[in-house]
Amino acid sequence: MKTLLLLLATAAILAAQEPPAEPAASPRSRALELAGAFANDGYKIRDGFWTGTLEPGKPKVLQVNLFSGNEYWFSAATLSPKAKLSVAIYDESGRPVEGELFQDGSVAAAGLAADASGKYFIRIVLAGEEKADFCLVYSYK
Numbered sequence: 520m521k522t523l524l525l526l527l528a529t530a531a532i533l534a535a536q537e538p539p540a541e542p543a544a545s546p547r548s549r550a551l552e553l554a555g556a557f558a559n560d561g562y563k564i565r566d567g568f569w570t571g572t573l574e575p576g577k578p579k580v581l582q583v584n585l586f587s588g589n590e591y592w593f594s595a596a597t598l599s600p601k602a603k604l605s606v607a608i609y610d611e612s613g614r615p616v617e618g619e620l621f622q623d624g625s626v627a628a629a630g631l632a633a634d635a636s637g638k639y640f641i642r643i644v645l646a647g648e649e650k651a652d653f654c655l656v657y658s659y660k
Contacts, residue, residue: 544598545598546570546596546597546598546652546653546654547568547596549596549598549626549654550568550595550596550654550655550656551564551656552596553596553621553626554592554594554628554657554658557592557594557628557630557658558658560660561660562590562592562659562660563658563659563660564656564657564658565656565657565658565659567656567657568654568655568656569581570652570653570654570655571652571653572650572651572652572653573597573604573644573645573650573651573652573653574645574650575645575647575648575649575650576645576646577645578642578643578644578645579642579643579653580640580641580642580643581640581641581643581655582638582639582640582641583638583639583640583641583657584636584637584638584639585633585636585637585639586633587633587634587635587636588632588633589632589633589659589660590630590632590633590660591630591632591633591657591658591659592628592629592630592657592658592659593606593628593630593641593655593656593657594606594626594627594628594655594657594658595626595627595643595653595654595655596625596626596653596654597625597645597651597652597653597654598625598651598652599625599647599649599651600624600625601647601648601649602624602625602645602646602647602649602651603622603624603625603645603646603647604622604624604625604626604627604643604644604645604646604653605620605622605627605643605644605646606620606622606627606628606629606641606642606643606644606655607620607629607641607642607644608629608631608640608641608642609639609640609641609642610635610638610639610640611637611638613640616631616639617631618630618631618632619631625651629641641655641657643655
């Protein structure tokens with residue numbers, strides 16, 4: 520009987536507690552928010568994402584495999600209000616790929632229609648004075 524009362528009292532205490540607070544914004548949530556704008560144009564957001572820490576003037580380069588005939592958007596974000604991100608796409612020989620660019624302070628994106636299947640490189644650069652955590656997501660159609 521004591522065990523049952525203890526369980527009921529514990530359940531009552533837990534039920535009376537406030538619900539957990541909404542999670543704070545994260546670089547991933549900001550990148551997904553930006554990618555959501557492309558979803559309105561029929562792009563599907565991939566489940567995978569990349570995170571890390573960027574230092575000013577020290578770009579991160581990620582390798583991806585893209586397929587001819589598909590269109591892609593790579594969206595990056597950080598929470599640093601002073602950050603200025605840029606995203607660029609390069610082909611397997613290191614030449615910049617023509618496409619569309621979007622940049623607005625701590626969020627940036629680059630889009631392209633892949634002419635050929637193969638390896639591509641996504642370059643993310645942070646301008647500013649402080650290092651910052653980032654997240655990159657990508658969308659395709």
